[in-house]
Amino acid sequence: MRLLLINGPNLNLLGKREPDLYGSSxxxxxxxxxQLKAKEIDVEIDCFQSNFEGALVDRIHQAxxxxxxxxxxxxxxxxxxxxxxxxxxxxxxxxVELHLSNPYSRESFRQKSFIADRALGVxxxxxxxxxxxxxxxxxxxxxxxxK
Ligand code: DQA
Numbered sequence: 001m002r003l004l005l006i007n008g009p010n011l012n013l014l015g016k017r018e019p020d021l022y023g024s025s026x027x028x029x030x031x032x033x034x035q036l037k038a039k040e041i042d043v044e045i046d047c048f049q050s051n052f053e054g055a056l057v058d059r060i061h062q063a064x065x066x067x068x069x070x071x072x073x074x075x076x077x078x079x080x081x082x083x084x085x086x087x088x089x090x091x092x093x094x095x096v097e098l099h100l101s102n103p104y105s106r107e108s109f110r111q112k113s114f115i116a117d118r119a120l121g122v123x124x125x126x127x128x129x130x131x132x133x134x135x136x137x138x139x140x141x142x143x144x145x146x147k
Pocket of ligand 1: 010073101103110
């Protein structure tokens with residue numbers, strides 16, 4: 001099983017960026033801990049972060065025929081990007097939307113997601129644990145689907 005973890009704009013600053021909201025772990029630490037857990041169960045995860053919408057679209061396109069499922073924290077692009085939505089639908093790979101914070105408890109402009117309605121599920125509000133929970137959910141769906 002192979003997964004792709006995508007992180008969007010400003011998530012490269014995790015650990016330094018608004019730690020009260022997003023926690024004190026760096027993105028590297030989050031990726032490392034996910035990779036470690038995945039390795040234990042024989043799952044591979046490619047990790048990709050970009051601050052550029054087009055780079056994220058390109059990376060999603062490259063996943064065709066290579067990846068079984070996508071975990072995506074699109075950051076602010078969650079709330080604005082039809083291009084990210086279209087890319088996810090174009091490749092037709094099951095995905096889980098995730099967030100460290102709970103956007104529904106924040107500003108009203110964060111309460112719209114352009115990708116949630118076509119996601120397998122959405123995990124938000126659990127800090128770095130959101131990544132683990134999203135991976136668990138995605139893997140259990142994929143295992144069921146390939147039975
Ligand atoms: C975020 C929530 C978004 O609203 C915000 O723009 C982010 C991070 C989260 O993980 O909580 O950049 O996706």
